[in-house]
Amino acid sequence: MSATLQALGLDASTAEFLQSVPEELVPGRVARVDKGLATVFTEDGPVRASWSSSLLAEIAADPQAGPCTGDWVVLRFWPDDRITLESVLPRRTTIVRAEVGGSSRGQVLAANVDVIAIVVGLHPEPNIGRIERFLALAWESGARPVVVLTKADLVGDADALAEDVALAAPGADVLVCSATTGVGLDDVRALLDGDATLALLGSSGAGKSSLVNALAGVELLDVQEIREDGKGRHTSVRRELIVLPAGGVVIDTPGLRGIGLQESGEGLAAAFPDITALAAECKFKDCSHVMEPDCAVRAALEDGSLPYRRYESWVKLRREAAYMARRADVRLRAQAKKDWARASKSYRKDLKPRP
Numbered sequence: 059m060s061a062t063l064q065a066l067g068l069d070a071s072t073a074e075f076l077q078s079v080p081e082e083l084v085p086g087r088v089a090r091v092d093k094g095l096a097t098v099f100t101e102d103g104p105v106r107a108s109w110s111s112s113l114l115a116e117i118a119a120d121p122q123a124g125p126c127t128g129d130w131v132v133l134r135f136w137p138d139d140r141i142t143l144e145s146v147l148p149r150r151t152t153i154v155r156a157e158v159g160g161s162s163r164g165q166v167l168a169a170n171v172d173v174i175a176i177v178v179g180l181h182p183e184p185n186i187g188r189i190e191r192f193l194a195l196a197w198e199s200g201a202r203p204v205v206v207l208t209k210a211d212l213v214g215d216a217d218a219l220a221e222d223v224a225l226a227a228p229g230a231d232v233l234v235c236s237a238t239t240g241v242g243l244d245d246v247r248a249l250l251d252g253d254a255t256l257a258l259l260g261s262s263g264a265g266k267s268s269l270v271n272a273l274a275g276v277e278l279l280d281v282q283e284i285r286e287d288g289k290g291r292h293t294s295v296r297r298e299l300i301v302l303p304a305g306g307v308v309i310d311t312p313g314l315r316g317i318g319l320q321e322s323g324e325g326l327a328a329a330f331p332d333i334t335a336l337a338a339e340c341k342f343k344d345c346s347h348v349m350e351p352d353c354a355v356r357a358a359l360e361d362g363s364l365p366y367r368r369y370e371s372w373v374k375l376r377r378e379a380a381y382m383a384r385r386a387d388v389r390l391r392a393q394a395k396k397d398w399a400r401a402s403k404s405y406r407k408d409l410k411p412r413p
């Protein structure tokens with residue numbers, strides 16, 4: 059295993075996969091995708107690559123097959139100095155959000171991430187519902203979610219706020235830090251142990267870029283100017299993979315304003331293990347927890363053991379996940395119909411008597 063690829067976050071399974079790749083192909087990790095080109099970090103430094111024709115064909119069939127930040131890829135260097143991205147290696151984890159434009163396919167934000175830090179500023183006061191939404195997305199990805207509460211220097215009761223957040227984040231660690239004073243940064247750094255890949259997810263202005271800069275110890279990313287109301291401007295289109303001098307890789311995703319859920323329901327179940335466990339106790343298997351008798355979820359609401367705010371948040375996310383699943387279903391059926399039409403057409407052609 060090359061020292062450089064290891065510094066880029068190469069894991070054992072990808073390293074093994076690379077053994078089977080033809081020698082003339084060069085491995086690398088995608089740092090950024092823009093204008094139809096990928097910036098790829100290789101052992102010999104960064105290069106810009108376009109898509110090979112076979113990759114283009116794959117993308118036509120499945121847009122998610124296109125390279126994204128964090129992907130491991132192999133490149134071909136041509137005699138005329140062109141560089142093409144030949145293929146994307148199997149992804150260990152993927153952070154997928156529902157497409158903003160309305161297609162039912164998700165957009166892959168980042169791949170091969172070990173830990174997802176949901177970055178939330180402590181000032182203005184955190185929106186718990188939004189954290190729960192990020193957690194569902196993070197659990198669905200296969201990576202380990204952690205909530206990182208930043209801007210601790212701006213509030214007097216950071217630990218009390220962290221306790222509130224922890225109640226909404228079962229199974230996930232909640233860290234408190236400040237990019238400005240450096241307090242708590244060692245705990246965030248520990249997430250990168252073993253050259254792990256850490257992706258930062260959060261709303262615009264949450265403090266992601268400031269956190270990356272603080273972790274790196276240098277100014278790598280532009281930090282946006284703060285607005286009067288304490289919220290950041292919505293700026294970023296950039297998405298970067300940063301190799302930290304002390305080891306580990308950070309992926310800074312763009313500030314997400316609205317993030318749609320694109321998921322099987324597993325992420326939601328993992329983000330709400332309390333409600334999932336209650337639902338298993340309901341009298342009816344398909345209980346909607348709205349009006350059925352002997353509903354354990356409603357019983358917990360009534361005796362106060364399940365906060366109403368959390369229940370509402372879950373109902374909202376569940377409705378959204380169900381809607382996305384229905385849309386995906388419609389798309390699959392439309393595709394199946396197309397495939398069938400194509401197959402039967404070529405079948406009819408075969409039946410035609412030959413001249």
Ligand SMILES: Nc1nc2c(ncn2[C@@H]2O[C@H](COP(=O)(O)OP(=O)(O)OP(=O)(O)O)[C@@H](O)[C@H]2O)c(=O)[nH]1
Nearest residue numbers: 209236237238262263264265266267268282284313
């Ligand atoms: N006091 C204080 N301010 C912070 C801290 N971290 C970030 N800020 C400020 O919060 C604002 C937004 O920070 P950014 O790091 O640009 O936020 P971002 O999450 O990268 O935002 P996008 O680029 O839109 O994704 C900036 O004005 C920062 O100076 C912190 O720990 N303490």
Ligand SMILES: [Zn+2]
Nearest residue numbers: 340345347353
């Ligand atoms: Zn129920």
